[in-house]
Amino acid sequence: xxxxxxxxxxxxxxxxxxxxxxxxxxxxxxxxxxxxxxxxxxxxxxxxxxxxxxxxxxxxxxxxxxxxxxxxxxxxxxxxxxxxxxxxxxxxxxxxxxxxxxxxxxxxxxxxxxxxxxxxxxxxxxxxxxxxxxxxxxxxxxxxxxxxxxxxxxxxxxxxxxxxxxxxxxxxxxxxxxxxxxxxxxxxxxxxxxxxxxxxxxxxxxxxxxxxxxxxxxxxxxxxxxxx
Amino acid sequence: xxxxxxxxxxxxxxxxxxxxxxxxxxxxxxxxxxxxxxxxxxxxxxxxxxxxxxxxxxxxxxxxxxxxxxxxxxxxxxxxxxxxxxxxxxxxxxxxxxxxxxxxxxxxxxxxxxxxxxxxxxxxxxxxxxxxxxxxxxxxxxxxxxxxxxxxxxxxxxxxxxxxxxxxxxxxxxxxxxxxxxxxxxxxxxxxxxxxxxxxxxxxxxxxxxxxxxxxxxxxxxxxxxxx
DNA sequence: GCAAATATGATAGTAATACTATTATATTTG
DNA sequence: CAAATATAATAGTATTACTATCATATTTGC
Numbered sequence: 385x386x387x388x389x390x391x392x393x394x395x396x397x398x399x400x401x402x403x404x405x406x407x408x409x410x411x412x413x414x415x416x417x418x419x420x421x422x423x424x425x426x427x428x429x430x431x432x433x434x435x436x437x438x439x440x441x442x443x444x445x446x447x448x449x450x451x452x453x454x455x456x457x458x459x460x461x462x463x464x465x466x467x468x469x470x471x472x473x474x475x476x477x478x479x480x481x482x483x484x485x486x487x488x489x490x491x492x493x494x495x496x497x498x499x500x501x502x503x504x505x506x507x508x509x510x511x512x513x514x515x516x517x518x519x520x521x522x523x524x525x526x527x528x529x530x531x532x533x534x535x536x537x538x539x540x541x542x543x544x545x546x547x548x549x550x551x552x553x554x555x556x557x558x559x560x561x562x563x564x565x566x567x568x569x570x571x572x573x574x575x576x577x578x579x580x581x582x583x584x585x586x587x588x589x590x591x592x593x594x595x596x597x598x599x600x601x602x603x604x605x606x607x608x609x610x611x612x
Numbered sequence: 613x614x615x616x617x618x619x620x621x622x623x624x625x626x627x628x629x630x631x632x633x634x635x636x637x638x639x640x641x642x643x644x645x646x647x648x649x650x651x652x653x654x655x656x657x658x659x660x661x662x663x664x665x666x667x668x669x670x671x672x673x674x675x676x677x678x679x680x681x682x683x684x685x686x687x688x689x690x691x692x693x694x695x696x697x698x699x700x701x702x703x704x705x706x707x708x709x710x711x712x713x714x715x716x717x718x719x720x721x722x723x724x725x726x727x728x729x730x731x732x733x734x735x736x737x738x739x740x741x742x743x744x745x746x747x748x749x750x751x752x753x754x755x756x757x758x759x760x761x762x763x764x765x766x767x768x769x770x771x772x773x774x775x776x777x778x779x780x781x782x783x784x785x786x787x788x789x790x791x792x793x794x795x796x797x798x799x800x801x802x803x804x805x806x807x808x809x810x811x812x813x814x815x816x817x818x819x820x821x822x823x824x825x826x827x828x829x830x831x832x833x834x835x836x837x838x839x840x
Numbered sequence: 841g842c843a844a845a846t847a848t849g850a851t852a853g854t855a856a857t858a859c860t861a862t863t864a865t866a867t868t869t870g
Numbered sequence: 871c872a873a874a875t876a877t878a879a880t881a882g883t884a885t886t887a888c889t890a891t892c893a894t895a896t897t898t899g900c
Contacts, residue, residue, distance in 0.1 A: 426754040520748040526654040560825045597788045604836030
């Protein structure tokens with residue numbers, strides 16, 4: 385915990401970059417504009433050449449920060465989950481009732497991101513959209529097991545396990561705490577995507593948020609009594 | 613319904629292919645071996661050139677069946693969901709109790725696929741793995757809205773809506789029927805993926821299946837009584 | 841059984857991608 | 871101010887994702 389909150393710098397696995405993008409103006413620009421460009425044209429058509437053109441820099445300079453665009457995606461999504469973890473811990477810190485803790489956690493993890501600006505160069509609203517649209521692509525690869533061993537999904541995993549703990553604090557006998565935690569986080573992203581592109585496949589809209597849905601879902605399954 | 617079950621041929625949107633792969637030996641071979649090859653090397657490294665080499669055919673011949681590998685993926689996943697829809701309707705056909713119908717549906721949609729072989733050339737077990745690993749990539753694109761309008765996700769959407777109806781048949785007041793239906797189907801894929809690559813993030817294993825988890829989740833949220 | 845139509849195969853070519861390597865030019869630092 | 875470091879520019883390679891053309895099988899219709 386200590387390392388995560390010292391100085392408010394969001395820390396990600398150092399093997400995700402060649403040179404720390406936080407260490408220079410160019411690095412920050414790469415991160416900042418990659419979020420904008422990926423949001424604009426999608427990760428699939430995104431290239432370092434296009435990004436270079438966008439920021440008035442050269443392709444080869446970007447390669448000195450990130451090995452390839454996959455690593456950049458891992459960097460951006462790790463940053464996002466680290467940021468969410470920070471929010472999660474911070475916002476539940478002085479709540480005592482486990483039910484309240486869990487509700488707050490679900491809200492933090494499934495709410496649409498509003499303007500927040502922890503940093504000057506990262507637009508969290510856009511980054512949230514990027515995660516909704518592209519996060520799955522970061523782990524649905526043939527290299528997932530190798531990269532998982534290298535710790536590239538550590539922050540995300542830790543976040544799910546934190547939620548799992550909060551679930552068990554409400555009902556220690558619940559047999560599907562990890563599955564439920566992962567359902568909430570992944571499902572949260574998915575419901576936001578559906579709302580945008582397949583509105584018939586979700587009930588979430590302006591009046592009913594994914595947070596409402598998941599709060600009810602979790603509450604009901606944790607409090608459910610087979611005999612009553 | 614009629615068109616779906618006439619002759620047992622699984623029907624997908626005709627705009628997904630240039631020439632119907634079911635109409636020739638080469639077409640069937642393309643479909644058959646693409647499933648094997650995508651499963652082997654992953655969709656990202658899969659190319660028509662490699663597939664051509666694999667089946668002793670030419671890249672250019674494959675282009676005469678599918679416009680590009682994205683359309684092929686849409687074809688394969690549509691076929692899968694059409695097959696699941698068939699199983700869903702067939703297996704719930706003569707059940708009267710809505711609770712039983714729903715349980716059967718959840719089992720069909722979240723169970724790991726066992727050998728079935730409706731056709732000679734499609735290996736449903738491999739196709740199920742392919743869907744777990746690659747389905748998200750078929751809709752997480754910038755073209756999703758356009759392709760959705762063209763009906764490329766029609767079968768999938770219809771399947772979710774069928775499940776939604778079954779949910780409402782159990783509890784007509786449930787306010788999140790569509791969200792729950794999509795959670796079960798997508799979540800089913802996701803839990804299988806986690807089991808394989810992130811076992812700490814799910815409770816599903818040899819003894820506890822995603823079907824068990826989702827049956828309990830759905831049952832509890834549908835039967836939950838706020839006041840008791 | 842043969843001509844015409846159709847399907848498949850082979851080859852070539854293009855623009856873009858995903859890099860690597862090298863060299864030149866800024867910029868920073870000691 | 872020299873040395874070190876960062877960035878930019880250019881070039882080059884293998885692969886991808888196609889398109890086009892032409893040759894050769896195979897099928898079919900008479």
